Amino acid sequence: MTPLQAWLLAARPRTLPLAVTPVVTGSVLGWAQGGRFSWPVFLATLAAALLIQIGTNLWNDAADAGQGTDDPAHRLGPPRAVAMGWLDAGAVRRAAAGTFLAAFVIGIGLAAVGGWPIVAIGLASLTAGWLYSAGPWPIARSATGELFVLFFFGLAAVGGSAWLQGRVFTLEILLAGFVVGLPAAAVLVVNNTRDLDSDARTGRRTLAVLFGRGAMRRLYAFLMLVPFLCLLPIQYRLLPGWWGWLPWLMLPEALRLARAFARVHDARDYNPLLPATVRFQLGLGALLALALILQRMN
Numbered sequence: 001m002t003p004l005q006a007w008l009l010a011a012r013p014r015t016l017p018l019a020v021t022p023v024v025t026g027s028v029l030g031w032a033q034g035g036r037f038s039w040p041v042f043l044a045t046l047a048a049a050l051l052i053q054i055g056t057n058l059w060n061d062a063a064d065a066g067q068g069t070d071d072p073a074h075r076l077g078p079p080r081a082v083a084m085g086w087l088d089a090g091a092v093r094r095a096a097a098g099t100f101l102a103a104f105v106i107g108i109g110l111a112a113v114g115g116w117p118i119v120a121i122g123l124a125s126l127t128a129g130w131l132y133s134a135g136p137w138p139i140a141r142s143a144t145g146e147l148f149v150l151f152f153f154g155l156a157a158v159g160g161s162a163w164l165q166g167r168v169f170t171l172e173i174l175l176a177g178f179v180v181g182l183p184a185a186a187v188l189v190v191n192n193t194r195d196l197d198s199d200a201r202t203g204r205r206t207l208a209v210l211f212g213r214g215a216m217r218r219l220y221a222f223l224m225l226v227p228f229l230c231l232l233p234i235q236y237r238l239l240p241g242w243w244g245w246l247p248w249l250m251l252p253e254a255l256r257l258a259r260a261f262a263r264v265h266d267a268r269d270y271n272p273l274l275p276a277t278v279r280f281q282l283g284l285g286a287l288l289a290l291a292l293i294l295q296r297m298n
Contacts, residue, residue, distance in 0.1 A: 006086035007095075009078070012057040017278050018153050018187065019053040020046065021285035022180045026161025026195035026288040029173050032238060032296050034165025041113055045161050048106040049123070056129035060140065062092040064131035077194065077271060099163040100126055114164045121160040128152055141204045145192065146185040146219075154181015172234050179234075179247075179288060183254075183281035186223035189216055190261065190277055194270035221258040224277075227284060229252070234288070239295050246291040250284045 001009075025045050031037040065082035081087040089196045107122035128148060132139045139148050155177035162173045192199065192208040193216040208216050228251055236245035257276055264270055 001084075001086050003087075006081045010058050010061045010081040010087060010092055010095075011054045012061075014275055014278065015057060015187075016050060016053055018149075018184050018281040019049040019157070021184075021282050022153055022177070023049050023161045024283040025176055025180055025289050026158035026173065027165045028292050029158070029163030029176055030162035030168060032292040033162075033166050033168050033170060033172070035168065036115075036163075037165055041110070041164050042059045044106050044110055044162075045164055048103045048110060049157060051103035051106070052129050053101050055096045055103065056132050058092050058096035058099060060133040061087075061095065063138070064088045064140075065089055067126050077191070077274075099131060110164060114160070116166075117163055117169075118160060121156050125152055125156065141199075141206070143205055143207045143210055146190050146207060146223075149185040149188050150178075150181040153184035154178060157181075172238055175230040175234055176288065178230045180281055180285045182185075182223045182227050182230075183277060183284060186220050186273060187281070189220045189223065190270050191272045193261075194267050194274075195218075197212070198217060208213030217262045220261045224254040224258050224280070231288070241295060241298075243291040243294045243298075246294075247284055247287040249287060250280060253280055253283070262272050 023042070027037070027042050027045065036101055061080050061082050065080060082089045082092055097184055104122070104126060107118070107126075111119045111122065126216040128139070132145075132148065155174065158180060159169055159173055162176075163169060189208070192206040193213055196206075196208045196213065199206055207219070228248065231244075233245055238244075257273060257280060260276075261270075264273070
């Protein structure tokens, strides 16, 4: 394992689409509802979101190793760089802090464009990125993780991106936050259901630990299918033509993944569902954004 490979592993690039999707969807929504699209603002928003996500991942890598939750002897998912001894925990924490600082600097510019709503969202996102794995009650160790993901990878990211492009916050933007935020939360459901036994052993109180695999199967299906109900008002108000049905092309994949999740018996078999759920969220958000672009252009 080279140092570059170890740092890439700690940054967890496969999770980064979770940060990209709400920015793309929200930015297009703000433009579609009368805004004037700004590429510099979009790219800055995207950079800030990615930096916060990377910083959160780095901090989590260092924190989990210190808490013993990434013990290589029991870990079912991909190896973690600090736990494996490939990176020093202090260096990873400093890198996380530097990444958060870079996001903060970009956020100052975005705040000049979007005002106090962006200040609030940005500071809350940075704080949550740290609290996810740190503080007296880390979010990652609690039953609030899925709500955290829904809010910050859905409602806040979509709403903030739309506000920066169009200075609007409407029912459609709120619903789009659920469209991309619910499957983002489903990614954490997969992760925590896979790690249920080790999390219980190390004192974590995630939803999976509290309610068990049966409840998680139902929750995963809910998180994957309810976004399509949220699409209906968006279609009615913004996408009255055929373009509005583009996101529904992802419905068969949602059903397939829900069935696959329900049939898992060996915890390691959850691993392929993690990137598959990330791709689903990306596809759903991208098709919604494409539908909005095509609708406005016609």
